[in-house]
Amino acid sequence: MAQAEGLDKLLSEHPFFRDMDTKVRGIVAGCAKNEVFEAGQYVFNEGGQADKFYILRHGSIAIEVDVPSREPLILETVNDGEIFGWSWIVPPYRRTFDARTLELCRIVSLDAKCLRGKMEKDHSLGYEFYKRFIPVMAERLGAARLQLLDLYGNPRA
Amino acid sequence: MAKCGSAKDAVVIGTDGLDALIKLLAKDGYDVIGPRVESGAVVLEPVDGVDDLPAGWADEQDGGHYRLTKIDSPAIFEHVVGPHTWKRYLSPPAQTILRARKRGKGFSVEEVVDAPKYALLGVRACDLKAISLQDRVFDNGDFVDKGYFARRNKAFVIAVNCTRAAGTCFCVSMNSGPEASCGFDLGLTEILTKTKHVFLLAAGSERGRKAIAELKKKKQVKAAAAADRAAAAKAVDAAAKSMKRKMRKDAARLLAANREHPRWEEVATRCLSCANCTMVCPTCFCSTVEDVTDLKGKTAERVRRWDSCFTHDFSYIHGGTVRRLRSSRYRHWITHKLSTWHDQFQTQGCVGCGRCITWCPVGIDITEEVRELGKRRT
Amino acid sequence: MADPMTPEPFRIERVSRELADTFTLDLVPVGDKRDFDFQPGQFNMLYHFGVGEVPISISGDAGTKGRVTHTVRAVGTVTESMADLKKGDMVGVRGPFGSTWPMELAEGHDVVIVTGGIGLAPLRPAIYHVLANRGKYGRVAILYGARTPSDILYREELEAWSARLDVSVEATVDTAGTDWTGNVGVVTKLLPRGNFDGRDAVALVCGPEVMMRFTVHALNDQGVTNDCIFVSMERNMKCAVGFCGHCQFGSRFVCKDGPVFRFDQIEDIFRVKGI
Incomplete structure (x- = not known):
């Protein structure tokens, strides 16, 4: 229980959980675990089971894709105060890209099965999560579309 | 409106007197440019005497329609305005503005100002207003177009008051005609009755007064009778009253408020983007430059040419054209002419000459487009 | 300014390759125009003998007199032919033209510079000015977006500014290889983290x-109001003096009313398509 309280404090300091009802956050903390990754480690890989989702406290993460015969391509970086690994909330809960640490990262991971179970039982908890997840997903989709425009590319090239 | 040429001091001359005036100006070193009939239209070209002027011709004008018809009358100024405007001379369609010469690794550049001395004969009130609007464009407060003003300041302007309106005229609603009140050296009104054919002639400047004095010496001038002045005023008044088209007074506001409007799509289905309206418009001033070299690459010239906002390349920035669609090009043209021009130059940008209506191949009517915008919503 | 319509001869003192398609020309006047002076945000018309003329923003230090610096991207006929110019060659210069970044107005406030691609070039004189007068400004954040790490303009300078304790610099790219340890993503994403x-x-x-x-939206989200946002617009500038009509943007001539506009003054037409 002491650990859960410590995790609850860590969560409360993260922007993703800002203004979340303390009771609700307490339930979430029950599924949480503190993790540290060294620089250059994969947090998860494309195709893997999305059994966790991640609250990035310190550090930065590259979301990347491996391209055969080429260097892997970084599609996006995630920094302090952001979350990553949102496949946990979308069936069939499969990772779409690789996530690799660019430096030492301090992360709180949340057990997806645990959380999905609690959300199924308590829909208001589910609603709290969707309210926070959908803006993040929309922002990433918007950013991806802008990147697709290749705004800075040479129009004559 | 302040009157610069006072009818009170006006004199009367005959067609001989008009001929003498043309010759007097030519002798004074002016290239006299006036109306004459060519290729079935009244154009503005060099004239040597009164015989070159389009006596006995009237024009029939409507949307996309222009015909010259022979009339049983000796009237010289019965026609109204044709496809040419005076910008042809004051801001020519193609002018060399720079000449550069290669010198070693570098080059030298010299400015070219070509400024013939023009006498502009037969400038209608709308066109006179248009010249004053272009004066403002080419002296915008920050920069002055030296070439334009070199020609402009030399030009001797002989205005002609309209005694007939063409079918596409709407100068009354633009407050720019049919009477020329200001900005000329000499002002003419043709008076044609059963018994006489004369011109009421008023001076609008010192140069104009001197010209009248010269004509007096040649015994071409008579004092104007009250009846002459009355006949002239009546003829001009009749032209004003016969004008059928008019521009809505709130055009500037309507256009500013309707940058998004279904009418733009509608007009784009008719507009051919041919640029005719901009070429015949007496106030349209847009230009482009072309840099050319001789075959050896030793000398280069910069030629400034009329351009049109209806061309695809006009708004080109690296990568593409900003006003890609015809609807956006038409919107730009009419909005500039009737609305944003006021913001840019604190004057109107349209004078109601009607040329854009007449010379539009599909007869798009600027007054009708504004009326339509006003109809659907505001 | 000498005659605004006639190019003055300038000699190329140095050509620096910046990126695959981008180069910088350092020019010195050889004619009468020895006292060339400009304000951050302004542009010149550069003339390449017999080929043509292009508007290029001034990207050097306004504090350095007697020299003018332009960073040019080869994207058109004239700029592509300029890519062949060498030290000692001559180009014609008309200018400077246009409005300026609000360096005085910004005094006493935080300054946030948001730029992407070649857009950093017109802002470099503003950055030089802020750094030379650092005490007059609050916090300074430079946020820059580029296509890939190898497309980052003035990379060494950005790194040098980044090393300063009194400026925060964040760069991001659209895509990168794994040798890049910086940000990947859109430049707007840097704003919430900007200092x-x-x-x-x-x-x-x-x-x-x-x-x-x-x-602009992302700045609004950070509390910056439209009257404190200044943008530099690009339109087809040909004469640079308001005579040719090409660069009209609503009622504005970008060449002489712009290129720098206070956003609230163009807000009504900024999002109108094909204006």
Whole structure:
């Protein structure tokens, strides 16, 4: 229980959980675990089971894709105060890209099965999560579309 | 409106007197440019005497329609305005503005100002207003177009008051005609009755007064009778009253408020983007430059040419054209002419000459487009 | 300014390759125009003998007199032919033209510079000015977006500015290989993490128009109001003196009313398509 309280404090300091009802956050903390990754480690890989989702406290993460015969391509970086690994909330809960640490990262991971179970039982908890997840997903989709425009590319090239 | 040429001091001359005036100006070193009939239209070209002027011709004008018809009358100024405007001379369609010469690794550049001395004969009130609007464009407060003003300041302007309106005229609603009140050296009104054919002639400047004095010496001038002045005023008044088209007074506001409007799509289905309206418009001033070299690459010239906002390349920035669609090009043209021009130059940008209506191949009517915008919503 | 319509001869003192398609020309006047003076944000018309003329923003230090620096991207006939110019060659210069970044107005406030691609070039004189007068400004944040790490303009300078304790510099790219340890993503994403107070900041923005559209929203989200946002617009500038009509943007001539506009003054037409 002491650990859960410590995790609850860590969560409360993260922007993703800002203004979340303390009771609700307490339930979430029950599924949480503190993790540290060294620089250059994969947090998860494309195709893997999305059994966790991640609250990035310190550090930065590259979301990347491996391209055969080429260097892997970084599609996006995630920094302090952001979350990553949102496949946990979308069936069939499969990772779409690789996530690799660019430096030492301090992360709180949340057990997806645990959380999905609690959300199924308590829909208001589910609603709290969707309210926070959908803006993040929309922002990433918007950013991806802008990147697709290749705004800075040479129009004559 | 302040009157610069006072009818009170006006004199009367005959067609001989008009001929003498043309010759007097030519002798004074002016290239006299006036109306004459060519290729079935009244154009503005060099004239040597009164015989070159389009006596006995009237024009029939409507949307996309222009015909010259022979009339049983000796009237010289019965026609109204044709496809040419005076910008042809004051801001020519193609002018060399720079000449550069290669010198070693570098080059030298010299400015070219070509400024013939023009006498502009037969400038209608709308066109006179248009010249004053272009004066403002080419002296915008920050920069002055030296070439334009070199020609402009030399030009001797002989205005002609309209005694007939063409079918596409709407100068009354633009407050720019049919009477020329200001900005000329000499002002003419043709008076044609059963018994006489004369011109009421008023001076609008010192140069104009001197010209009248010269004509007096040649015994071409008579004092104007009250009846002459009355006949002239009546003829001009009749032209004003016969004008059928008019521009809505709130055009500037309507256009500013309707940058998004279904009418733009509608007009784009008719507009051919041919640029005719901009070429015949007496106030349209847009230009482009072309840099050319001789075959050896030793000398280069910069030629400034009329351009049109209806061309695809006009708004080109690296990568593409900003006003890609015809609807956006038409919107730009009419909005500039009737609305944003006021913001840019604190004057109107349209004078109601009607040329854009007449010379539009599909007869798009600027007054009708504004009326339509006003109809659907505001 | 000498005759605004006639190019003055300038000699190329140095050509620096910046990126695959981008180069910098350092020019010195050889004619009468020895006292060339400009303000950050302004542009010159550069003339390549017999080929033509292009508007190029001035990207050097306004504090350095007697020299003018232009960073040019080869994207058209004239700029592509300029890519062949060498030290000692001559180009014609007309200018400087246009409005300036609000360097005085920004004094006493935080300054946030948001830029992308070649858009950093017109902002470099503003950055030089802020750094030379560092005490007059609050916090300074430079946020820059590029296509890939190898497309980052003035990379060494950005790194040098980044090393200063009194400036925060964040760069991001659209895509990168794994040797890149910096940010990947859109430039707007850097804003929430930028070290500035949105309610007391003046924002200077220059980049592709789409990027600027999104940046204005992102700045608003940080509390920066439209009267504190300045954008540099691009339109087809040919004469640079308001005579040719090409660069009209609503009622504005970008060449003489712009290129730098206070955003609230163009807000009504900024998002109108094909204006």
